[in-house]
Every structure is written in structure tokens, then in C-alpha cells.
Amino acid sequence: xxxxxxTVLDDLRAHGYKVTQARRAVIxxxxxxxxxxxxxxxxxQAQRMxxxxxxxxxxxxxxxxxxxxxxxxxxxxDNCHGYAVASPGHTHHLVCKKCHRAVxxxxxxxxxFLEQVARETGYRITGHWLELExxxxxxxxxxxxxxxx
Amino acid sequence: xxxxxxTVLDDLRAHGYKVTQARRAVIxxxxxxxxxxxxxxxxxQAQRMxxxxxxxxxxxxxxxxxxxxxxxxxxxxDNCHGYAVASPGHTHHLVCKKCHRAVxxxxxxxxxFLEQVARETGYRITGHWLELExxxxxxxxxxxxxxxx
DNA sequence: CTCCAATTGAGAAGGTTTTTCAATTACCCG
DNA sequence: CGGGTAATTGAAAAACCTTCTCAATTGGAG
Ligand SMILES: [Zn+2]
Ligand SMILES: [Zn+2]
Ligand SMILES: [Zn+2]
Ligand SMILES: [Zn+2]
Numbered sequence: 559x560x561x562x563x564x565t566v567l568d569d570l571r572a573h574g575y576k577v578t579q580a581r582r583a584v585i586x587x588x589x590x591x592x593x594x595x596x597x598x599x600x601x602x603q604a605q606r607m608x609x610x611x612x613x614x615x616x617x618x619x620x621x622x623x624x625x626x627x628x629x630x631x632x633x634x635x636d637n638c639h640g641y642a643v644a645s646p647g648h649t650h651h652l653v654c655k656k657c658h659r660a661v662x663x664x665x666x667x668x669x670x671f672l673e674q675v676a677r678e679t680g681y682r683i684t685g686h687w688l689e690l691e692x693x694x695x696x697x698x699x700x701x702x703x704x705x706x707x
Numbered sequence: 708x709x710x711x712x713x714t715v716l717d718d719l720r721a722h723g724y725k726v727t728q729a730r731r732a733v734i735x736x737x738x739x740x741x742x743x744x745x746x747x748x749x750x751x752q753a754q755r756m757x758x759x760x761x762x763x764x765x766x767x768x769x770x771x772x773x774x775x776x777x778x779x780x781x782x783x784x785d786n787c788h789g790y791a792v793a794s795p796g797h798t799h800h801l802v803c804k805k806c807h808r809a810v811x812x813x814x815x816x817x818x819x820f821l822e823q824v825a826r827e828t829g830y831r832i833t834g835h836w837l838e839l840e841x842x843x844x845x846x847x848x849x850x851x852x853x854x855x856x
Numbered sequence: 857c858t859c860c861a862a863t864t865g866a867g868a869a870g871g872t873t874t875t876t877c878a879a880t881t882a883c884c885c886g
Numbered sequence: 887c888g889g890g891t892a893a894t895t896g897a898a899a900a901a902c903c904t905t906c907t908c909a910a911t912t913g914g915a916g
Contacts, residue, residue, distance in 0.1 A: 562792065566792070575862085575863095576861095576862060576863070576912085576913050576914070577913080577914095578862090578863065578864080578912075578913070579864095579912090580863085580864075581863095585792075588790065588791065588792045589792055591791075592808045592809065593791075593802070593803075593806070593807040593808050593809045594790055594791040594800070594802070594807070594809055595790060595791075596790075597790075597903085597904090598903090600790070610864090610865075611864090611865085612864070612865045612866075613865095613903095613904095614864080614865070614866085614904090614905085614906095615863080615864060615865075617903095617904070617905080618863085618864085620790055623790075624790070628792070629790045629791060629792055630790065630791055630792075630798075630800075631790055632790065632791050632800045632802065632809065632838065633782050633836065633838055641737065641743055641744060641745075641746075641749070641769055641772075641773070641778045641779065641780055641781065642737065642740075642742075642743040642744075642778065642779055642781050643711065643715070643734075643737045643738055643777070643778055643779075649779075651743070651779075651781045652824065652828055652830055652832070653742070653743070653781065654742075654830065655833060655834075657742070658742040658743070659741045659742045660741065660742045660743050660781065661828050661830070663824055663827065663828065667820055668817075668820070671815075671816055671817070672839070675801065675812055675839065676841070678812065679801055679810050679812060679841075679843075680843070680844035681801055681803065681810070681839075681841035681842060681843050681844065682841050682842045682847055683801070683839050683840070683841040684804060684840055684841050684842060685804075685839070685840040685841070686837065686838065686839045686840065687782070687836075687837070687838045687839075687840070688835065688836070688837045688838075689781065689782055689835065689836045689837075690821070690824065690830075690832050690834070690835045690836075691832070691833055691834040691835065691836070692825070692830035692831050692832040692833050692834070693830060693831045693833060694829070694830050695829035695830065698831055724893085724894095725881080725882050725883070725892095725893060725894070726882075726883095727881075727882070727893090727894065727895080728881090728895095729894085729895075730894095746872085746873090747872090759895090759896075760895090760896085761895070761896045761897070762872095762873095762896095763873090763874085763875095763895080763896070763897085764894080764895060764896075766872095766873065766874080767894085767895085
């Protein structure tokens with residue numbers, strides 16, 4: 559068992575959760591993988607350790623581990639569920655947490671940052687996906703009240 | 708009909724696609740909305756213009772318009788479909804386009820950039836989501852051949 | 857070991873997205 | 887302005903994906 563796996567298991571126990579076969583399997587699959595794994599891939603891996611493990615349990619395990627911030631969701635640039643009109647050129651969206659009002663902004667200035675990441679990782683960076691979350695002016699003004707439509 | 712709507716319609720025609728009721732409805736809904744709309748919301752809007760418009764057509768329309776880069780998907784921070792082990796603290800992922808190998812990196816230095824966006828938009832920015840896409844060292848080396856597992 | 861709450865699997869229910877195919881529609885042409 | 891025609895569509899069904907419910911199982915404290 560690798561170090562990271564042990565750490566995560568200890569964390570689980572520290573929060574009062576049981577260490578079960580399914581949780582072990584999911585954590586092992588993720589600590590052993592160099593890429594993000596989908597719920598289905600995790601299920602397949604888990605079943606190699608114990609074919610009785612059900613898909614439902616993987617969903618529950620992933621939810622728990624995400625909630626404890628022991629694993630993180632990684633957005634893979636598809637399966638998005640909202641759409642907005644595209645302005646010409648390269649833009650990003652800033653979405654209001656309360657009312658979901660979105661603004662598009664351009665002039666993204668990530669050049670230096672990206673160069674540094676490329677140097678550190680050895681990757682050639684071909685694209686980026688940046689989205690910001692915040693509170694829009696109207697919702698800040700409205701404060702405690704209901705979200706503005 | 709607003710300007711942006713007309714532009715998008717012209718673009719559609721320019722690419723040799725027909726301008727149909729359903730496409731008009733989707734484009735009008737999006738140009739008229741201050742926030743990203745889901746497929747279902749688009750369907751509801753479209754049906755207000757013509758109750759005969761089916762959900763399937765909305766799917767097809769959204770796919771087409773996205774492909775033409777006339778609209779853009781906006782990731783709303785849920786419904787992600789891959790997971791990765793979390794390192795402590797705030798990190799981001801850089802995913803290889805070819806083999807999906809992912810690396811995590813920290814030290815994200817967006818402070819100044821975020822301040823500027825906040826000034827320009829009036830939003831108070833509470834969170835960000837940044838993911839990078841690239842080609843990993845192994846896949847660069849392998850070049851034309853099959854993706855590395 | 858024993859016991860008990862936490863956890864699980866199975867199955868069904870509820871959603872979402874894709875496929876198929878005949879009917880309809882937008883638009884080119886005369 | 888009408889036809890002719892290929893693109894587009896709606897409906898229904900199939901294929902998926904995610905959540906719920908509940909009885910059976912299991913991990914770990916004592
Ligand atoms: Zn708001
Ligand atoms: Zn950018
Ligand atoms: Zn690669
Ligand atoms: Zn960051």
C-alpha cells in the first residue's frame with residue numbers, strides 16, 4: 559500500500575468513517591492512477607478487487623471523498639450543462655453564485671503563468687479553461703435577500 | 708431582433724446551414740439571457756415561441772452551434788465526470804490531450820488578474836476554476852504514434 | 857466474540873442523451 | 887411566387903447515467 563493511500567485511509571478514520579473494501583478500492587485506484595478516473599472506471603477497477611462491489615457504492619464513495627476534499631473533481635472539457643453565446647475570440651465566464659448571472663470577459667493574461675507551469679511539468683500547454691465564480695453587483699447590493707432573477 | 712442574433716443567423720447561413728425556427732429560438736434565448744442556459748431551459752424558451760419544438764432538436768442545435776463556436780459551454784462547477792486525488796491546499800490540473808495523464812500543480816498566481824476582473828465587472832470574486840490542457844512529455848516524444856497508456 | 861450503527865447491493869425509479877425513421881420545412885431554381 | 891429536394895425535425899424507443907429505497911451485510915468498538 560502506498561503512502562498516499564495510507565494517508566487518505568487515516569483521514570477517513572479520523573473523520574469517523576469506516577474503512578471498507580469499496581472505499582479502499584476507490585482510493586487505491588485513484589492513488590495508483592496518473593489520470594482522473596470516471597465513476598465507471600472506478601467501478602471497473604473496484605470490481606477487479608472484489609466483483610461484488612456495486613456501482614451505487616462508487617457513487618456514494620466518490621461523493622463522500624469529494625466532500626472530505628480527499629479527492630477532487632476534474633472537469634474534462636465536455637459534459638457541460640449550460641451554454642452561453644460566444645463572443646469573438648478567446649473569453650472566459652464569471653458566474654454569480656447566487657443568481658447565475660454570467661459575464662464574459664476577455665484579455666486573459668495567463669501567459670507568464672502558463673510558461674512557468676510548462677517549465678515545471680514538461681507539458682506543452684495547448685489550451686486552458688478558466689471560470690470564475692463570484693457575487694454580482696446586484697446580489698451584493700441585495701445582500702441577505704433572495705437571489706435577483 | 709437584436710444585433711447579435713442577426714450576426715449568428717448570418718454565420719449559420721454562411722456555413723450553409725438553414726435558419727429554422729428551432730435554431731432561431733435557441734439563438735434568441737441565448738442572446739437575450741444574462742446567464743448560461745441549460746438544454747432544458749432552452750427547450751422551455753423555444754416552446755414559448757413554438758410549442759411543437761422538441762427537446763431532441765435543442766440537443767442537435769446546441770451541438771451544431773457549439774461546433775461552429777457560435778455558443779460556448781459554461782462549466783457550472785458541478786456534474787463533472789472525472790476524479791483525482793487531492794493534494795493539500797488549492798491546486799489545479801493539467802491534463803494531457805492525448806493520453807489523459809494528469810498532473811496537479813499549485814502556486815497559482817492569479818491574484819492581480821482576478822483583481823482586475825473584479826474592478827471591470829463589479830463582481831466580488833469568490834472562487835475560480837482553472838484547468839489546463841496540453842501534451843505530456845511522453846506523448847510529445849512519441850509524437851505521431853499511438854497515445855501512451 | 858458479540859453487537860449495533862454504518863454501509864452495502866439489488867432493483868426500481870427518475871433523468872438525461874442518442875438513435876432511428878418517416879414527415880415536414882427552408883430555400884434554391886425556374 | 888409555386889414546385890422539387892435535401893436538410894431538418896418530432897415522436898418514440900433505446901441506451902445511459904444518477905438517485906432512492908430497503909433489507910442484508912459488515913467493520914470496529916467494547
Ligand atoms: Zn447575482
Ligand atoms: Zn484565457
Ligand atoms: Zn500524454
Ligand atoms: Zn487557483
